[in-house]
Amino acid sequence: MATNYDYEEAPANYDETHRQDLGYDPNFVPDSVKSFVGHLYRHIREKNVYEIHQMYEISFQTLSDRLFKDTPWPSVDAVAHYVDNDQVFCLLYREMWFRHLYARLSPTLKQRIDSWDNYCSLFQVVLHRVVNMQLPNQWLWDMVDEFVYQFQSFCQYRAKMKNKSEQEIALLRQYDQAWNVYGVLNYLQAFVEKSNIMQILEQEKEGLEQFTATDGYDYSGGSNVLKVLGYFSMVGLLRVHCLLGDYQTGLKCLLPIDISQQGVYTSVIGSHITTIYHYGFANLMLRRYVEAIREFNKILLYIYKTKQFHQKSPQYEQILKKNEQMYALLAICLSLCPQVKLVEETVNSQLREKYGEKMARMQRYDDEAFAIYDELFSYACPKFITPSAPSFEEPLVNYNQDAYRLQLKLFLYEVKQQQLLSGVRTFLKVYSTISLGKLANYMEVDEPTLRWTFFFFLMFLCI
Numbered sequence: 001m002a003t004n005y006d007y008e009e010a011p012a013n014y015d016e017t018h019r020q021d022l023g024y025d026p027n028f029v030p031d032s033v034k035s036f037v038g039h040l041y042r043h044i045r046e047k048n049v050y051e052i053h054q055m056y057e058i059s060f061q062t063l064s065d066r067l068f069k070d071t072p073w074p075s076v077d078a079v080a081h082y083v084d085n086d087q088v089f090c091l092l093y094r095e096m097w098f099r100h101l102y103a104r105l106s107p108t109l110k111q112r113i114d115s116w117d118n119y120c121s122l123f124q125v126v127l128h129r130v131v132n133m134q135l136p137n138q139w140l141w142d143m144v145d146e147f148v149y150q151f152q153s154f155c156q157y158r159a160k161m162k163n164k165s166e167q168e169i170a171l172l173r174q175y176d177q178a179w180n181v182y183g184v185l186n187y188l189q190a191f192v193e194k195s196n197i198m199q200i201l202e203q204e205k206e207g208l209e210q211f212t213a214t215d216g217y218d219y220s221g222g223s224n225v226l227k228v229l230g231y232f233s234m235v236g237l238l239r240v241h242c243l244l245g246d247y248q249t250g251l252k253c254l255l256p257i258d259i260s261q262q263g264v265y266t267s268v269i270g271s272h273i274t275t276i277y278h279y280g281f282a283n284l285m286l287r288r289y290v291e292a293i294r295e296f297n298k299i300l301l302y303i304y305k306t307k308q309f310h311q312k313s314p315q316y317e318q319i320l321k322k323n324e325q326m327y328a329l330l331a332i333c334l335s336l337c338p339q340v341k342l343v344e345e346t347v348n349s350q351l352r353e354k355y356g357e358k359m360a361r362m363q364r365y366d367d368e369a370f371a372i373y374d375e376l377f378s379y380a381c382p383k384f385i386t387p388s389a390p391s392f393e394e395p396l397v398n399y400n401q402d403a404y405r406l407q408l409k410l411f412l413y414e415v416k417q418q419q420l421l422s423g424v425r426t427f428l429k430v431y432s433t434i435s436l437g438k439l440a441n442y443m444e445v446d447e448p449t450l451r452w453t454f455f456f457f458l459m460f461l462c463i
Contacts, residue, residue: 026075032063033074034082037093041083044092044133049217053136061314064100072105073097088131091122099146102153109171112154116178119147123187126226127194134224137216141268144232147184148239154179155385159400169392181387185240188233195230198256216264231257231264235275238282243385245407247282254279259295269306270315273299273322281382284329285407287414289337296330300347324354328380331355332373335362336418365419373415377408 036059043051064073076094083089098115101107107115122143125131158172177183192198203209216228234253241250257263259279266272276299283292303323310316330351334340340348351359358376362369384403390396440447 024071026072027078029074029078029082030067032067033079036060036063037079037082037089041086041089044089044135047134047221049134049136052134053138056136056139057314060096064104068100068104070104072101088122088125088133091118091125094118095122095143095146098150099142102146102150109157109168112150112157113171113175113178115150116154119150119187120183123191126229127190131223131225134217135228137228137264137267137271140225140228141232141271144188144229144236145270145274147187148236148243151179151181151184151240152243152383152385155181155387156383156400158390159386159402160398161390161396162398164396169396172389173392176389181240181244185237188236188240191226191230191233192237192253193230195226195233197227197230197234200227201256212263215267228264232271235265235271235278238278239274239382242278242282242382244387245285245384245403247285250278250282251286269310269313269319273303273319277322277326278382280326280329281380284333285411289333290339290342293330293333293337293339293342296326296333297343297347300326300330300350301344304346304350325380327351327354328376331359331362332376332380335359335373336415365415370412370415373412374408377411378404381407 036055040052040055043055073096076090076097079093080086080090083093095118098107098111098118101111102115164172197211200209200211204211211227211231216224216231218224218227234257237253238250241247241253254275257265257275259265259275265275276295280292280296280299283289283295300323303319307316307319307323310319313319327350330343330347331354334343334351343351355376358372362372381404384407386399386403390399436451437447440449445453
């Protein structure tokens with residue numbers, strides 16, 4: 001049973017309203033926060049994963065809602081004294097501090113750079129030192145997920161150059177390595193390689209490992225941190241490559257994980273949804289519609305059956321948003337490749353309710369249909385990024401939409417190609433309902449000639 005920590009809002013003689021009027025004081029630490037960091041530090045040292053998870057998922061959110069709705073948490077310098085100035089704990093605390101800042105406020109450019117520095121310091125510790133602790137999968141997934149999100153956010157921020165101040169431009173010049181695409185990819189790849197996760201998953205197939213059976217935890221007293229970060233980094237690499245429009249490489253990075261089976265990626269709802277969303281989207285863009293339909297169907301059915309259990313989760317709104325986006329992507333896939341038999345009745349019913357009318361119009365391939373394809377793609381696609389830094393010598397312009405426009409153009413080009421095939425499909429459906437002899441008679445040719453005509457026609461389609 002999890003401990004019921006009694007977190008007070010503030011000392012009894014402290015006027016919280018007056019503190020808000022005076023503004024945020026990074027050095028003020030309420031008693032409830034002192035208690036929180038002290039208990040969390042002790043549980044991490046004791047490798048008490050259950051208690052860590054309760055404090056991370058519930059207590060941190062409760063305190064954030066109660067005390068820090070629109071302000072940051074106390075600074076790491078202010079709380080370090082209560083955790084023996086432990087370096088690793090302070091890095092973990094700052095990782096949570098920045099995540100809260102991104103979720104509740106708008107980070108400044110300097111804070112974005114400081115968050116990058118904190119991730120670099122934290123990841124260097126995990127990669128190059130012995131980390132003797134166990135952390136919940138939820139926290140480890142959030143680290144990877146937030147790392148990629150902040151990279152994406154920085155690229156979008158940097159690409160809006162038109163109204164940047166001279167101070168911001170000077171900072172971008174000075175810290176040109178912050179959130180560099182190669183740095184982001186190198187850290188994720190380093191986790192994959194240093195953790196030996198690909199070898200571990202291979203050995204598990206031969207019965208020599210129990211990684212998935214234990215959800216990645218080490219019950220022999222070791223640490224799960226590097227191995228699980230390596231595992232989730234494969235999902236992170238898929239996401240980054242999708243943001244860059246490199247779908248082949250993204251799917252290649254995910255190959256060691258068998259998504260047809262339950263795995264560690266399904267132990268965290270956010271990881272499960274992110275994996276299948278990007279896997280399905282990559283397959284859609286590579287014209288592998290059947291594979292995309294199959295996986296979208298499975299995850300949408302799963303969300304339908306389990307979403308009520310996540311209503312109090314901090315990720316609930318994100319779950320609902322991704323659910324709606326994947327229904328839009330499924331509507332696109334089925335319009336381009338009608339395979340309704342692959343979709344469960346429950347999912348199909350929800351799909352028809354949401355997009356039935358639009359899907360009927362999308363079959364016509366006229367201007368209105370293309371507008372709907374444009375609308376659904378724009379709503380459901382990832383927020384593509386241009387990873388390169390701007391040229392500060394040229395006139396400063398916004399280029400944050402360039403990558404999106406390119407991917408939209410490529411997608412609509414494929415839709416136009418499908419329009420050419422729609423007529424062929426119609427004829428083939430007709431031809432499949434009557435005998436070859438009747439068709440030859442109707443076309444006033446002999447049967448051998450018609451056979452050769454079909455043969456050459458199909459050869460042409462395959463070219």
